[in-house]
Each structure stands twice: as structure tokens, then as C-alpha cells.
Amino acid sequence: MTEKQEKILTTALQLFADKGYDATSTSKVAKAAGVSEGLIFRHFGNKEGLLNAIKQYGMEKAALVMGPILEEEDPKKIIKAALEMPFCIPKNQDPFWKLLYALKWQEDIYDNSMSDPLRHKLEGAFAKLKYKNPEAEAELVLILIDGVATSILLRKCENSEQVMQSVLAKYEL
Amino acid sequence: MTEKQEKILTTALQLFADKGYDATSTSKVAKAAGVSEGLIFRHFGNKEGLLNAIKQYGMEKAALVMGPILEEEDPKKIIKAALEMPFCIPKNQDPFWKLLYALKWQEDIYDNSMSDPLRHKLEGAFAKLKYKNPEAEAELVLILIDGVATSILLRKCENSEQVMQSVLAKYEL
DNA sequence: ATTTCCAGAGTGATTAATCACTCATTATTA
DNA sequence: TAATAATGAGTGATTAATCACTCTGGAAAT
Incomplete structure (x- = not known):
């Protein structure tokens, strides 16, 4: 390059x-x-090629954060690490995630390929912990991750830390 | 018109x-x-005037859903109604919310004016229920609302109902 | 050790198409 | 008839993309 x-x-x-x-x-x-x-x-x-290059460039670095979670075996640690992910994103990767979140809304089909590995890992974790509906619980964690990431990226709230405390409490973590 | x-x-x-x-x-x-x-x-x-007209047009109808919640006094009912909001949005209002959520990411400053009344109502509700950190709890509910609405609007998950059951369970509702 | 050669990085003028927007004109209605 | 609703050709600016072109560093040939 x-x-x-x-x-x-x-x-x-x-x-x-x-x-x-x-x-x-x-x-x-x-x-x-x-x-x-x-x-x-x-x-x-072309312009789209430039966009794709940016996506790939960013995804490679994002995989570094996601990777360790997929290796983890302790179910509680998996859930905790997943929920804390939005806080682990370094500031210099903010533009990439802002772009990715913005693009979600104008792409014709939503791409699950990024979140699917984590979803399956979470389903397994909740199943081990005897939750009634592991699929729904996993989905909920993904929703929480997206929501918290959104509020951080848009600087919507200054008390994300306390919000995360409330979340973790609900999972007894 | x-x-x-x-x-x-x-x-x-x-x-x-x-x-x-x-x-x-x-x-x-x-x-x-x-x-x-x-x-x-x-x-x-101009083009922006058209956009503003669309916003106003949609906000008037959105206020109809938000209104009753702000009137409610029972704290548990407030929280439940707020969390169930994404399901109360009629299908024909989907485009409006898709547009609004997409625009968040390219507007320079985020506009809290829409969510603030609900936030304050929720803070009061959580305070009444003796939650430790009402502000963070209210923020968390708003994050959940945004997250669930997003997953519905993008048709990301088919089991939103079950997800909501998991959410309500965590608030003992 | 020169000279020749070439691939690829980089340029900037230029293309046709499209952009937001205007305006003189015509149709409709009160 | 007066006012408003609607038209569609037309504006200059900007768009994504292409073009012929120059420059540069290293390999190959002499």
C-alpha cells in the first residue's frame, strides 16, 4: 500500500x-x-471500490477485538466481554464504526455475517447458564451492544459507564 | 394540503x-x-424544506404514541409502555422512522428534544421504584427502545416478541 | 558502467450525466 | 377576472469517471 x-x-x-x-x-x-x-x-x-477498501481495512482491525471473545469458554465471561465491547473500541476507530452504522440504513439487505459468530457464541453461553430462551437472550445482548455503541458514537450520553453498570447488574455479572 | x-x-x-x-x-x-x-x-x-415537512408530518403522528405514556402515573406501567413502544408503531410509519434513524448519523448535533420528555418520565418512574441509579436506568431503557426499533425496522430478527419477553422479565414486569 | 526499456504511480483537463433550483408560461379554480 | 396550482424547459454548478499524458525507479541489455 x-x-x-x-x-x-x-x-x-x-x-x-x-x-x-x-x-x-x-x-x-x-x-x-x-x-x-x-x-x-x-x-x-470506482467510488464503491473505495468504500469496500475502507470496510475491509476496518474489519481487519475489528476482528482483533472480536477474536478473543470467540476463544473464551466461561459463559459469564463471554457475556461480560461482549457487553463491554463498545468500550473497548479505540477512539481512532470511531469513524469506521460511525460509517458502518450509518450505512446499515441504506443497504438493501442487512449483513449478518459480522454479528453471527458472536450470536452463536452468546447462544451457547446462555444455554450453559440455563436461561429459558438462549436465542432471544443472545439477540438482546447484540441489541444492547448496538445501542450502547450508538450512544457512545453519537456522544448522546456522558454516563455510559453507569449505564453499563446497570446492564451488568441485570445479568448478575 | x-x-x-x-x-x-x-x-x-x-x-x-x-x-x-x-x-x-x-x-x-x-x-x-x-x-x-x-x-x-x-x-x-428547497430540498431541505421538503425534508423538514416530512419530519413535521411524521412527528405529529409519533406524538400520538408518546402522549399517553407521559400522562401515565404508575411507574411500572410507564416503563412497560415505553419498552413496548417499538411494537406499537404502525407499519405505515416505518419509512418515517427509518429515515429518522438514518439521519441521526449525518446530523452535526444530535437532537434530544424528542427523547427528553420520555427520559424525564422514566427517571421519575425508576426513582419511585427505588432503583439505585434512575438516570442510568432511564438511559438504558432509551437505548433498548432504539435497539429494538432498529432490529424491527431492519427486519434483522424474527423473534422480537421473545426478545421483548426477556427484557420485560429483567424489569419484573 | 552506461544506456535502454518498461511498469506503475500520479496528474489534470475533460467527458456526459446529474444535481438543486428558477422562471416564464399555461391550466385550473374561486 | 383574479388568484392560485402546476408545468417543463432551462440555468450553472457539480457529479463520477475517463482520458492521454508525465514522472520515476529499477531491471535488462549493451
Whole structure:
């Protein structure tokens, strides 16, 4: 990956996350990255190719957070680690997640491939703990993760820590 | 409100919710609504004016669902009604909420004005029930509402009902 | 050790299409 | 007839994408 290639990628991520994918033109990306517009198309084919490159770039780093949880065996630790995930996201990955959450709403089909491994892991954990409906409980944890992540990314609440305390209490963790 | 005015409004809402606000041109709205493009600007001034009209149009109907909860006095009923809100949204209001949730991510400052009345009502309810941290509990309910609404709007899960059962159980409702 | 060669990085002018928006004109209604 | 509703061609700006082109560093050939 060239220096300019990486500059394009990070600049586009910033703009896409901040202003929105559709609202950000390739010419603005080029100008902000200090690069000719043609270079974007040389390296990434088209605007969507640039977006896909950003997604892949971010997913590789996201896998590092998800990985250890999928290795864990203690059910309570699995649930706790999952619920604490939104707090483990480093600040410099915020734009990537903002972009991903924003895109959910305009993609035709929702992609479960990212959350499915965690869902299955959680279902197993709740089953071990003799919860009545492990599938629904797993789904609920995923909803909580999304909700907390959303409120953090949008800076909607300053007391996320206390909210998380309330959540953990409900699972006796 | 003229027949064509309403046609513009509902058509734009459909397209904005489905394809995104930025990705939907006024000419596409006009064509889909079977109306001249100029008419949009005559009635709504500009594209943002059209968006604002849609917001107001939807908020008036949303207030009908929110209203009764703010009147309620029994704390347990308040919490239960709040958590069940996502299920009370009629199907024909889905596009409006899809649009609203999508827009959250590209607006510069998040607008709390809609959720604040409910937040305060919930804080009061949790305080009455002697919860340790009413503010955090209220915030958590709002997060749950957003999360469940999201999963319903994106048709991410088919077992929302069971998820809600799990949620209500955690509040002993 | 020169010279030749070439692949790929990078440029910026340019394309056709589309964008939000305007306006003079016509149709409809009161 | 007066006012309003509606039209659709037209504006300049901007869009994503393409184009022919230059520059550069290293491999190959002499």
C-alpha cells in the first residue's frame, strides 16, 4: 500500500463518516487528501471500490477485538466481554464504526455475517447458564451492544459507564 | 394540503427512507410522484424544506404514541409502555422512522428534544421504584427502545416478541 | 558502467450525466 | 377576472469517471 493510497483511504473514511457516503464526492476526497482525483479511480476502480477498501481495512482491525471473545469458554465471561465491547473500541476507530452504522440504513439487505459468530457464541453461553430462551437472550445482548455503541458514537450520553453498570447488574455479572 | 402536495410528501418519504436523503434527487422524487420538479420547490422552498415537512408530518403522528405514556402515573406501567413502544408503531410509519434513524448519523448535533420528555418520565418512574441509579436506568431503557426499533425496522430478527419477553422479565414486569 | 526499456504511480483537463433550483408560461379554480 | 396550482424547459454548478499524458525507479541489455 502506497503512502498516497493510505492517505486516500483514511481521508475518505473521515469524510464518509462525518458527512455521509453519498454527500461526499470523490473530488472532495481527492482535494482533502492532497491527491489527484484520477488516482482514486486508478487504485480503487470506482467510488464503491473505495468504500469496500475502507470496510475491509476496518474489519481487519475489528476482528482483533472480536477474536478473543470467540476463544473464551466461561459463559459469564463471554457475556461480560461482549457487553463491554463498545468500550473497548479505540477512539481512532470511531469513524469506521460511525460509517458502518450509518450505512446499515441504506443497504438493501442487512449483513449478518459480522454479528453471527458472536450470536452463536452468546447462544451457547446462555444455554450453559440455563436461561429459558438462549436465542432471544443472545439477540438482546447484540441489541444492547448496538445501542450502547450508538450512544457512545453519537456522544448522546456522558454516563455510559453507569449505564453499563446497570446492564451488568441485570445479568448478575 | 393539496393532493399533489401530499403525494410529493409521501413519495419523498419512501425514497428518502429507502435510498437515503442525499442519494435521492428532487427530479427522482418528482418523477416518482408524477409531478413536475418545479412544484416541489414551489411548495417546499428547497430540498431541505421538503425534508423538514416530512419530519413535521411524521412527528405529529409519533406524538400520538408518546402522549399517553407521559400522562401515565404508575411507574411500572410507564416503563412497560415505553419498552413496548417499538411494537406499537404502525407499519405505515416505518419509512418515517427509518429515515429518522438514518439521519441521526449525518446530523452535526444530535437532537434530544424528542427523547427528553420520555427520559424525564422514566427517571421519575425508576426513582419511585427505588432503583439505585434512575438516570442510568432511564438511559438504558432509551437505548433498548432504539435497539429494538432498529432490529424491527431492519427486519434483522424474527423473534422480537421473545426478545421483548426477556427484557420485560429483567424489569419484573 | 552506461544506456535502454518498461511498469506503475500520479496528474489534470475533460467527458456526459446529474444535481438543486428558477422562471416564464399555461391550466385550473374561486 | 383574479388568484392560485402546476408545468417543463432551462440555468450553472457539480457529479463520477475517463482520458492521454508525465514522472520515476529499477531491471535488462549493451
